Amino acid sequence: MKRVIDQDQERTFTRRALILGGGKLALLGALVSRLYYLQIVDADRYRTLSEDNQFNLELLAPIRGRIFDRNGLALADNQDNFRIEIVKEQTSDPSETLRALGTVIEISKYDVTRVLREMRRKRNFVPITVVENLTREDISRVAVNTPYLPGVRIEVGRTRRYPHADKIAHVTGYVAAVSDSELTGDPVLELPDFRIGKAGMEKLFDEDMRGQAGQRQVEVNALGRIIRKLPGQEGQPGRDMTLTIDMRLQEFTSKRLARANAREVPLDHPDAVAALAGLAEEERSITVDDTVYLDKKGKAVPGESGAAVIMDVHSGEVLTLSSVPAYDPNGFNKGLSARDWEDLLSNPRSPLTNKAIAGQYPPGSTFKMVVALAALEAGLAGPGTEVNCIGHMELGKGRFHCWKKWGHGTLNMVQALEQSCDIYFYEMAKRVGIHRIQTMARRMGLGERTQVELNGERRGLVPSKEWKLATRGERWQLGETVISGIGQGFLLATPLQLALMTARLANGGVLVKPTLVREQGEIQEPASLKINPASLKVVLEGMNAVVNGARGTAKKAAPKGVDYKLAGKTGTAQVRRITRSERLSGVVKNEDLPWRERDHALFVAFAPYDAPRYATAVVIEHGGSASRVAAPIARDILAETMRLDPSRTAGARAGGPEATNPNATNPNAVDPAAAVSRRRV
Helix, strand or coil: HHHHHHHHHHHHHHHHHHHHHHHHHHHHHHHHHHHHHHHCCCCHHHHHHHHHHEEEEEEEECCCCCCCCCCEEEEEEEEEEEEEEEEEHCCCHHHHHHHHHHHCCCCCCHHHHHHHHHHHHCCCCCCCCEEECCCCCHHHHHHHHHHHHCCCCCCCCEEEEEEHHHCCHHHHHHEEECCCHHHHHHHHCCCCCEEEEHHHCCCCCCCCEEEECCCEEEECCCCEEHHHHHHHHCEEECCCCEECCCCCHHHHHHHHHHHCCCCEEEEECCHHHHHHHHCCCHHHHHCCEEEEEEEECEEEEEECEEEEEEEECCCCCCEEEECCCCCCCCCCCCCHHHHHHHHHHHHCCCCCHHHHHHHHECCCHHHHHHHHHHHHHHCCCCCCCCCEECCCCCCCCCEEECCCCCCCEEECCCHHHCCCHHHHHHHHHHHCCHHHHHHHHHHHHHCCCCCCCCCCCCCCEEECCHHHHHHCCCCCCCHHHHHHHHCCCCCCCCCHHHHHHHHHCCCEEEEECEECCCCCCCCCCCCCCCCCCHHHHHHHHHHHHHHHHHHHHHHHHCCCCCCCEEEEEEEECCCCCCCCHHHCCCCCHHCCHHHHHHCCCEEEEEECCCCCCEEEEEEEEECCHHHHHHHHHHHHHHHHHHHCHHHHHHHHHCCCCCHHCCCCCCCCCCCHHHCCCCCCC
């Protein structure tokens, strides 16, 4: 019986063992089949997936192209950006590490809070930037203390730098972080430290200056932690830009514009100390680069608001395009605070506006050359045409006044330009009509964009009968023609347009156009405006008399001790209407008016008179008298231009100014040396 039971148990065990063995064999077969499928049949697919999981493609930001002036001086370049990062998993107490780091370099409470907040949101192995844009001294201190700062590491990137800051800001513009609205799908734009151009040359030539991104592979583990970085493909640096700007002249012009007639003294000077002592704390921001401007009464005053342009009358190259006040573009690259941005927006002198191309002003008496040319070319007046000025002119029920209350007497055209007689040009405007005035103004470059290589240029305004009817629904009045004769009324022009007008007058009526970019290529001969040289000669003689004549409105601004003559034209543009009652009781002086109600001061000029080479336009917003404010500035910046002119220096060594230009006796001749660089048409 026992034997039978043992045999039954043995058979049961054998059967179970066979079932279990069969099951194991089935599972093993399935596993082998699956392994065969994965490693043989579908090997290529899983190999690709494995490699994609192991290696990530990392984009490398390209090096942005630089901006240089005409002499190779850097206006915008790139510098090392030293930053400190911290990795959470490498430090047991991030708060304590940040506290210790704060004893080595300065870290704000905001940065500490920000870093701890980011640590809670990101993976432990992801590095977080603590501070950036550190100096080499700061980095050295951190490097020495690294053993005592677990999780802290030093990284080096690239950042944009503007070494001349606000002196050239409106030309270079600035770069800043990419906003959501500017994302185009290009992965380079999504890199954390990538910057794009937002204004000026940086914006206009942004794509050229960006370059092409590089790439490399980084080996990562399953969690995404970087194990190692592998060599990759280098990116293509962006295009370098060379401008026509002379930074030496640009800096001189910016300072001269801001100072105007004020005196610049150091902050530690007794006069400065006394002037600042009377100001509230918030008013002391008027200091400029450790100096302060003092007016003739010793009162501390802010820098002036205005613009100046200097251009070569033959090639159109712009040597200076200055607008004051300006801003520091480095701040936009690093990120402006809300307070700094608000200060820029609320400043009544508009530092963000490039007044040289976007400031629109009544040209005032600088427009009288256009009216004179229109009359001469139409044959309605000649150089000997005389008009008697008694201080006012009657037209219908209206009376139009001259700036000189009791009049100038009888004047011809050159004398009228010399003394800037309003009555003379009222009469010329009546004879010529607004259509001929408009046509001549446009030939001189007014009323349309010059197409200079900057965004934001304004058109200005040269009115016509059709324009007024279309925009205002009103008919043109003769009185509006008369007031246009002295550059008032609807007329508006930018400083760049006024400089262009002056250049076309000085170069003998050649259709030159302004340019800011030096380019190599085929030289094209500019077209002629087809203006009678005799007409131009009359206008240029009048501009010469303005500065060098016995009764010239700018005779006090004539340069002294130089071997050249300066020719120009003053312009004082009203921004408010002077009432009849005010004329009877006495017109309020500019200095007694609120700043915004004072006249604009303008001056256009060229030099040398006998062989024109450089033209300038200066506008001081609400500056008052053109002869006292704008003319001396134009004189000084043209003198600096002549001093820095390499061809003139070479000519002086070879035997005087005549050696520089063989056509010095002909004021309308084109300098052959300058013609070589002529490009814009």
